[in-house]
Structures are given as structure tokens and as C-alpha cells.
Amino acid sequence: MKWPVQLKLGAFITVFFIAIIALSFFWTPHDVTILNIPEKLQPSSSKYLLGSDHLGRDILSMLMVGGRTSIAVALIAVSIGVIIGVPLGLLAAATRGSLIDEITMRSNDLIFAFPSLVIAILITAVYGPSASNAIIAIGIFNIPVFARVSRGAALSLWTLDYVLAARTFGKKSMRISIEHILPNIINLLIVQGTIQFSLGILAEAGLSYIGLGVQPPTPSWGRMLADAQTFIYSSPRLAFLPGMAIVMMVLGLNLMGDGLRDLLDPRIRRGR
Numbered sequence: 646m647k648w649p650v651q652l653k654l655g656a657f658i659t660v661f662f663i664a665i666i667a668l669s670f671f672w673t674p675h676d677v678t679i680l681n682i683p684e685k686l687q688p689s690s691s692k693y694l695l696g697s698d699h700l701g702r703d704i705l706s707m708l709m710v711g712g713r714t715s716i717a718v719a720l721i722a723v724s725i726g727v728i729i730g731v732p733l734g735l736l737a738a739a740t741r742g743s744l745i746d747e748i749t750m751r752s753n754d755l756i757f758a759f760p761s762l763v764i765a766i767l768i769t770a771v772y773g774p775s776a777s778n779a780i781i782a783i784g785i786f787n788i789p790v791f792a793r794v795s796r797g798a799a800l801s802l803w804t805l806d807y808v809l810a811a812r813t814f815g816k817k818s819m820r821i822s823i824e825h826i827l828p829n830i831i832n833l834l835i836v837q838g839t840i841q842f843s844l845g846i847l848a849e850a851g852l853s854y855i856g857l858g859v860q861p862p863t864p865s866w867g868r869m870l871a872d873a874q875t876f877i878y879s880s881p882r883l884a885f886l887p888g889m890a891i892v893m894m895v896l897g898l899n900l901m902g903d904g905l906r907d908l909l910d911p912r913i914r915r916g917r
Contacts (some may be wrong), residue, residue, distance in 0.1 A: 652904020726787025
């Protein structure tokens with residue numbers, strides 16, 4: 646099977662960033678928890694490959710550890726959406742037209758009316774800003790996304806012959822959903838999960854930028870952007886580097902999502 650070009654490029658970018666971020670669990674050029682004010686805003690050198698920030702911390706080390714935080718928040722948030730949203734979507738499709746279906750979809754509409762940023766503001770107003778509250782806010786917004794995708798895909802399968810045959814043999818609706826529907830929509834869910842993962846990284850960066858996500862001293866790419874805005878003219882690299890890290894990571898994941906869609910969709914493969 647030939648891999649699409651965008652899948653190869655997206656996988657290369659994503660694996661490259663993940664490898665560097667994974668390295669931060671074992672090694673970083675400098676300790677990001679140690680402040681070194683006398684060496685603040687240093688240019689690139691053998692000691693600081695990408696320079697130092699306004700507190701004398703190594704920017705490369707901050708990018709490595711900050712990426713770890715951003716990816717962890719996005720990954721957990723997407724997992725929440727999958728674990729809760731997919732079963733809800735399958736249940737709604739299995740009971741199409743029932744009260745359960747109506748309640749599920751109207752609840753999804755209600756959540757869609759409040760973007761993750763608004764949900765985060767509501768949560769942090771009660772519990773305070775933190776990474777866990779950012780995860781909850783982004784995760785809640787992901788639930789209706791996966792519920793709608795899984796319901797729409799499942800509805801198109803419920804009229805097929807093999808599903809009708811399973812019902813003829815007396816299988817219950819949820820058993821059919823698990824044994825016959827879910828395996829046939831898993832490809833679509835993988836593609837959607839990749840896209841939501843990239844959106845989760847953007848959402849985490851946005852929440853941290855306005856102070857509702859990861860709190861100091863824990864680094865994150867969004868927090869680095871927020872700290873850099875005061876030095877945007879004197880040291881533009883403080884904003885450019887984390888901004889480019891976000892752009893490249895999201896670009897890689899989106900390219901992977903497009904490539905996986907082309908690779909896993911049989912209709913696209915037949916059209917080639």
C-alpha cells in the first residue's frame with residue numbers, strides 16, 4: 646500500500662518533535678527550574694543553543710519540557726472525548742429517533758454552543774486555573790465531536806445487509822454496535838482523533854497564553870508566548886521559537902490526518 650506524500654511528511658514532522666520531547670524525560674541541556682538572572686536574554690551560543698529567556702533559562706530546554714506539557718494535556722483531553730463521546734454516538738445511532746438519541750444530540754448541541762475557551766473560563770472561575778482544568782475544558786468540548794462523528798458513521802452502517810443479518814440472529818443493538826459497527830468506523834475515528842489532537846495542542850496553548858492553563862513554573866508553549874510578549878521587540882526569538890513549535894507540531898498532525906484519511910478511505914483509494 647502506497648503512503649500519501651502528506652502522510653509521510655506529517656509523520657516525519659510529528660515523530661521528530663515527539664522524539665525531542667521524549668528526550669526531555671531523560672535529559673535537557675539545562676534545568677528549567679533554575680533561574681539565572683545574570684544571564685538573561687543571552688543570544689545563541691555554545692552554552693545556550695537558542696539563547697536564554699528573561700529569567701536566564703535555556704530556551705531549548707524550555708521548548709523540550711513545554712512540548713511535553715502541551716502534548717500531555719491534548720492527549721488526555723482527546724482520550725476523554727473518545728472514551729465518552731464514541732459510546733454516546735454508538736448508543737444514539739443504535740436508538741435512532743428515541744428519547745436517548747434526542748437527549749444525546751441536544752446535549753451535544755448545548756456543549757457546542759460554548760467553545761472550550763468559554764468552558765475553561767467557567768471552570769477556572771470556580772476551581773482556579775490549572776492544567777487539570779484545561780484538560781477538563783478541552784475534553785468536554787471533544788465529547789460532542791466524537792459523538793457526532795461516530796453517530797453519523799454508524800447510522801450509514803445500520804442499513805447494510807450484514808447488520809440486518811446480525812439483528813435477524815437476535816443480537817442486541819449494543820452488541821452489534823461493538824462487534825460490527827465500531828470496527829468499521831475505527832478508521833474514521835483515528836483520523837478524527839489526529840485532527841482533534843492538533844486542535845487540543847492549539848487550545849492548550851491558547852488557554853495557557855491567557856493564564857487559564859498550565860501555571861508557572863511548569864513550562865508550556867502557550868505560557869512561553871505569554872511571557873515573551875513584553876520582549877517582542879527586544880528579543881523576538883522568545884515568541885518566534887515557541888510559536889513555530891506550535892505551528893510545526895499542528896501542521897505535522899494535520900498532514901497526518903489528511904494522509905490517514907486518504908490511506909484508510911476505500912472510496913479515495915478506488916478513485917486513484
